Amino acid sequence: MTQTMNQTVVMTGATRGIGRVAAQRLLxxxxxxxxxxxxxxxATDVVADLQKTGGTVSAIPTDLASLHSVYEAAATVAHRCGAGDLPPLGAVVCNAGVQHTSTLVETVDGFEATFAVNVLANHILFRTLHQHVRPGGRVVVTVSDTHVGDLRHNLGMVPGPRWLPTDILAHTGAFSPPGRTRAGRTAYSTSKLAAIYLLHEYARRFPTGPAVYGYNPGLVPGTGLTRDADVLSRFAMRWLMPALTVSPLATTSAKAGALLAEAVVGDIPAPSGAYIDRDHVADSSPESYDPDRERQLWDAVEHLTTPFMHQEDNT
Structure with missing residues (x-):
């Protein structure tokens, strides 16, 4: 059923792929x-195109690889919602993600780029905006079944996660040999495991809301996630993997985007902290349920991100 409530939805990764589809569906x-x-x-052209769908669309320049940039964008949203320049904040959608072909890409802040974008940036968005989300609102983070690490979930394309202390994961060279594609992909699957750990911790620490969810789109051929991969991998994702979308092994961008929108608007009933596997609530990997790791990761990520946020936002 169409909803007409005036609200603000903040979204990363909405300019292409499943995020673009989800944005259109939400509007x-x-x-x-x-x-x-x-x-x-x-994002001028994207904004103009999305506004043809309905609703109102605007953009804030944000470099997710710069934690100060992420904080400034989130603080701008919080200020504008508080001042009444934007409707009440109804949802935060952390859909953007990166995967590199090594673990040697370093951000301007000195962090390994995969962990910075897929974990630290999302944490800053949550910590800056969670207290501004209206009652009944939700935070949705796009995760990945690569965190499971078996053949059925990754078709042998992405190694499973390898958990290490956060300070190691957050910096370059965590996996050896650090300059190889396998290391970069291991960093990706491990970052997605970290994202699920934090979702569990958010749900535990903020039981009164906002509700938080991890959304797994499954394997989605044709997205820009592998644009930095080797020639063979790019060829496979563009020309071979789309054939799998007729099977349960893969999902089209259109379907994955539509399901992401459903997760955001609440069409898929789920308790806070749940893992939404495409169109239903499921258990994430057994490894992803570890309260000790979740608490330790929270503490470490709080320590790493606090310097990039004003103290009054770290309550």
Whole structure:
């Protein structure tokens, strides 16, 4: 059923792939939405195209590989919602993610880029905005079944996660040999495991809301996630893997984007902290349920991100 409630939805990774589809669906489903895109590049054309769908769309320039940039964008949203320049904040959608072909890509802040974008940036968005989300609102983070690590979930393309102390994961060279594609992909699957750990911890620490969810789209051929991969991998993702979308092994961008929108608007009933596997709630991997790791990761990530946020936002 179409909803007309005026609200703000903040979204990363909405300029292409499943995020673009999800953004269109959200605006169609909730015409009263003001969709705020956090986007590194010029989003003028994307904003104009999305506004044809309905609702209102604006963009805040944001480099997810710069934690100060992420904080400034989130603080801008919080200020504008508080001042009444934006409708009440209804949802935060952390859809953007990166996968590199090594563990040697370093951000301006000195962190390994995969961990910085897939974990630290999302944490700053949550910590800055969670207290501004209206009652009944939700935070949805796009995760990945690569965190499971078996053949059925990754088709042998991505190694399973290897958990290490956070200070090691957050910096370059965590996996050996650090300059190889396998190391970069291990960093990716491990970052997605970390994201699930934090979702569990968010649900535990903030039981009164906002509700938090991990959304797994499954294998989605044709996205930009492998744009930095080797030639063979790019060829396979573009020309071979799309054939798998007729099977349960893969999902089209259109379907994955539509399901992401459903997770955001609440069509898929789920308790806070749940793992939404495409169109239903499921258990994530056995390894992903570890209260000690979840608490330790929270403490470490709080320590790493606090210097990039004003003290009054770290309550």
């Amino acid at each position: 169609t489903r909730q015409p009263g939405t003001h969709l705020v895109l956090l986007s590194r590049g010029d």
